[in-house]
Amino acid sequence: MKFNRVITSITFVFLFAVSSRAQRSDITFYIAPDGNDLNPGTEAAPFQSLDQARKAVRMRLQKTPDQSILVNIKGGRYYMEAPVVFTSEDSGKKNHPVVYKAADGAEPIFTGSRELKNWQLLSDPKKLRLLSPAVKGKVYVCDVKTEGISNFGDPTDIGKRPELFCNGEVQTLARWPNTGFVKAGLVKGKTSVPENYTKKRGTVEGIFEYVDPLQDRWATENDIRLGGYWYWDWSDEYQKVEKMDTRNKVISLRKPYHHYGYKDSLRYFGLNLFCEIDAPGEWYLDRTDGLLYWFPPEGVVPGQAKVTLSVFDAPFMVEMKDCSNVTLDGLGFEEGRGSAISITDGNNCLISNCRVERFGKDGIHIAEGKGHNISGCLLRTFGCGGIKIKGGDRKTLTPANHVIENSVVEHFSLFKRTYEPAVYMEGCGINIRNNRFRYSSSSAMRIEGNDFIVEYNEISHVVNESDDQGGIDIFYNPSYRGIIIRYNHWSDIKGGTLHGAAGVRLDDMISGVTIFGNVFERCGAVHFGGVQIHGGKDNLVNNNLFFDCLAAVSFSPWGEKRWLEQLESPVIQKKIYEDVDIRSDLYQNKYPDLKDIRENADVNTVKDNLLVDCEFGFLRDHDKLVKENNTSVPSGGQSVEHFCSDEVLKKYGLEPIPLAKIGPHNNKWIE
Secondary structure (H helix, E strand, O other): OHHHHHHHHHHHHHHHHHHHHHHOOOEEEEEOOOOOOOOOOOOOOOEOOHHHHHHHHHHHHHHOOOOOEEEEEOOEEEEOOOOEEEOHHHOOEOOEOEEEEEOOOOOEEEEOEEEOOOOEEOOOHHHHHOOOHHHOOOOEEEEHHHHOOOOOOOOOOOOOOOOEEEOOEEOEEOEEOOOOOEEOOOEOOOOEOOOOOOOOOEEOOOEEEOOOHHHHHHHHOOOOEEEEEOOOOOOEEEEEEEEEEOOOOEEEEOOOOOOOOEEOOOEEEEEOOHHHOOOOOEEEEEOOOOEEEEOOOOOOOOOOOOEEEEOOOOOEEEEEEOOOOEEEEOOEEEEEOOEEEEEEOOEOOEEEOOEEEEEOOOOEEEEOOEOOEEEOOEEEEEOOOOEEEEEOEOOOOEOOOEEEEOOEEEEEOOOOOOOOOOEEEEEEOEEEEOOEEEEEOOOOEEEEEEOOEEEOOEEEOOOOOOOOEEEEEEEOOOOOOOOEEEOOEEEEEOOOOOOEEEEEEEEOOOOOOEEEOOEEEEEOEEOOOOEEEEOOOOOEEEOOEEEOOOEEEEEEOOHHHHHHHHHOOHHHHHHHHHHOOOOOHHHHHHOHHHHHOOOOOOOOEEEOOEEEOOOEEEEOOOOOOEEEOOEEEOOOOOOHHHHOOHHHHHHOOOOOOOHHHOOOOOOOOOO
16 A cells, blocks of 8 residues: 555654664763773773763763764663763754664663572571471572662552562562462441442452461461452552451451452452462562562572562653653663653654663653654563653644654563553654554553554553453543554453453543554453444444454443433533633544534444454444444454455455554564
């Protein structure tokens, strides 16, 4: 298609420009792990720290602002003690950028962890009595104070909690059960949660029965934490235990209680439990005496493996505040308790070919500014989300022109298990293209705003644990318009408990979204299809392939009455008339469907789609749905690639779907 050729050409030109600007320089400074910040920063006498290089660059910019500057960073590990903060004074210019780049063939790594080396086999008989006899001779202890660590953080405070790593693999804070959840018995609080459509009994207070008597041994612990889905399976939270009553088998949680309350048979797990060190990889930090206990993975010998504990607990390692035309290229960031990089305001900053791994919170934040770009990066293993990106002006529909492309975000939402996607995007005019997002308990993307384009991405193995979610989720604002979701490959999204999991989920009044040319493979579960529409209108599902899905599209129709009631609610009135004004000429001209916002509730169009081996065509079909030329056929043993061929798609009245062009390109971490 002409469109694809144009996009490819634009991408090539952009990447060529990025590569060129990263190589050209009028001035070059050098950093090396064995350098010295008293050095002049030459190749023969490099700096040691990124911050000292920043200071040198700033001084040079003050003297000669119209020069390109390259900071050449040699390979090795750089231990972060404090964040490096760039401001407008550290900015380059459009044709004279400032580039902080890995030396050729090297990977510099900025780390927020410290290595633990002095391990001894646990021999304290009092401690051993608290552990299972099966682990005798297998648990080691390290005095982290002797390693220079005094900030022990908190076991479940996001951004402050330490994590243990062995050879780059996250170890497990001692827990029970070792995987998954256990179900509670009855809740015992005094105040009932108001009845809802699930008819599940619940109480406001966090007091409930535990069923397995093995939990009696927790009574010896002094700081029990529980993680759980306390009422809804789309809302998790960590709680502290106030009291364990082993006689009556009742756990009482400490206030504040979870805002949705607690239901019978809720699912939870215990963590931060010394007595539960019973599986390889589990660990526990005694904050009273500074001793860290660890059951190493099989085949690992403490003292010979690389064992690290995250200690850096500033919100970010690198902050770029109102900074423009600065590039970070080929750098590694790892093992902090908070997040890695923040870009706030400014314009045209670039994070390219960087590896960001193992952070307790998020990977990269971009807030406001114009034209910032994340390209060719690898982000993985986050307690919360991968990228949070915000920009543009919804009132004036001014685009941010931020771009995330050719990057991989995987293994995210590992600690906070809901609403922490690979990409959370907010504002107006942001493009997410040619990326790979996978492996999460919840959604891969969440959109809040207007004029987003999500294209050529691979999304798989998400919504693995939570409920009522989609690979992409958009929620409760009928003024969100101009959203295009095209040419993406959604696969293996089949979680959900009560409601389900979908590839694309348009939740609560989301309207006017175009879903075109996507491949949905093994998507949909419980009550959801590959696409799930809940109470929205004016959505177009066109020219998509649904392969081995529960259903192509599922609906939750609201009807005219509920739609109009919600339009008149104070929450929606604020969203559509104060946050923006959908009555303005700007909105009415750009999104003509808004002229009829009070009419035609639940009217959505589904046309020219191909359904292969789908159990159902449409779930909760209704008479307002416009259906045209949707063909359902058996696969006959043929693959999804076969049905994506131009010949087959044309046979069933579909335009080409460029499957081979979907996913990241020019990413050195996966090629």
